[in-house]
Amino acid sequence: MVSLKDISVKCGVSIATVSKALNNHNDISEATKEKILKVAKEMGYYPNSFARALKTNRTYNLGVLFVDEAQSGLTHEYFANVLDSFKVEAESHGYDITFINKHMGLKKMSYYEHSKYRGVDGVVIACIDFNDPDVLELINGDLPVVTIDHVFDNRTAIISDNVKGMRDLITYIYKMGHRKIAFIHGADSSVTRNRVGSFYKTLNELNIKIPDDYVKSGIYHDAETTYSLTKELLALKDRPTCIIFPDDFSCIGGINAIKDMGLSIPDDISIAGYDGVLLSQVLNPRLTTLKQDTVALGKNAAIKLIEAIENPKASIIERVVVEGQLIPGESVKKLN
Incomplete structure (x- = not known):
């Protein structure tokens, strides 16, 4: 050497x-x-990274904590894109990344303990269950932390604008002539609460009243659950004309349910997704969806985390809100 x-x-x-x-x-x-x-x-x-660590008191290693309810890991295209952007930006600043978990061989440890064991300089958290005690331990620890799509009082958060995103999506569906709009949302989280709140608020502003049966609680990135809930909506005596799904991947379950009932999209029923992943644009018909800016989300998370590590005295708690973009597809029919 x-x-x-x-x-x-x-x-x-x-x-x-x-x-x-x-x-x-x-x-x-x-x-x-x-x-x-x-x-x-x-x-x-x-x-030598060890020599540099001794000299700078930093390892130039960032921890990534990502656990989603469906246990889909990096096959979850939305989060995979966010984390890829995070990785690219981190590497441009000379940092590597390490995934944080609760296991070290056969030994179990908390997320905070694993972060300390790996010697990471800071951690980005992008997961569904922010109420997990192990997540809260990490949040309240002494390591710099940035969260994605969740707000804590003591940590910087990078947030996709789910309120505006849902409003833009519903407004488009409304302009296409729909008044019977159903919504299958994901599991309880700050993201879900913002989307559901925006859903009802936008409908109220448009003077649209819908029955409670039009809103179903589902699971993100879970086509099987969406399949069952879509069948429930289609079985209603006064069924909706358009269904909004939790995300673009879970909408596959809804599409299959619609086809299994002998119906076509969008002639018999209109649908819309959320996230704007590549899958949405290769479906037939092409899916109407709200594209989240995964590049900006990941990049901002890396920048803010590195700032907190390298300039701790100048670090301030921020809420960085990233807007998405409506992508009109062919899955929402224009009603007279």
């Missing part, structure tokens, strides 16, 4: 000068810095 001493001998400078060049200090000339960097690259020098 190439050392700083090897580079100093090759360049004819001190080890201290080599260190300054590699760390981009300003008290050496640009010519010297360029020469040292060139030689270091040619010799195949890579800085």
Whole structure:
């Protein structure tokens, strides 16, 4: 392994000068810095992460805590896209990422304990159950933490604008002539509460009253549950003309239920999704949905977490709200 001493001998400078060049200090000339960097690259020098950790008291490693109710892991396209954006931004700042869990081999430990064990500099939390005691332990610990789609009083949160997103989606469906609008929402969370609240508030503003049977409690990213609930809605004597599903993936269950009942989309029943993942745009008919800005969500989470790590005294608690975009598809029929 190439050392700083090897580079100093090759360049004819001190080890201290080599260190300054590699760390981009300003008290050496640009010519010297360029020469040292060139030689270091040619010799195949890579800085030792353990040495850097000892010097900076940081590991340049960010923890990622992601647990969704459906146990879908990174097959959950929405969160996978958010975390991919987070990873890209973190790596651009010189950070690696480590997934946090409750197991270390056969040994069980809390999320906070695992974070400490791995020595991460901070953690981003993107999960459904923010009431989990282990999550709360991490939130109230001494590590910098940023949450995605959930607000704690003592932590910075990156939030998708679910209130405006649902309002935009319903307003579009309304303009397409629909008044009998049903909603299958996900499990209880701040995201769900905001979407459900916006659903009812927007309908009230549009002077639309719907029966309680039009609103069903489902599970995010769970096609099987959505299948059953869609059948319940279609079996109503006065059934809706349009159904909004919890997310684009779970809408597959709704589509299958509609087809199994001999109905077609959108001629017999209109549907809409949420998230705007790639799947929504390859379905036939193309799904009307609300696309969440996963790139901005992940990027902002990384930026705010790194700021909290590198400038703790200047760190402030923020709520970064990221707007989505309505994508009109072909799954909502225009009614006269």
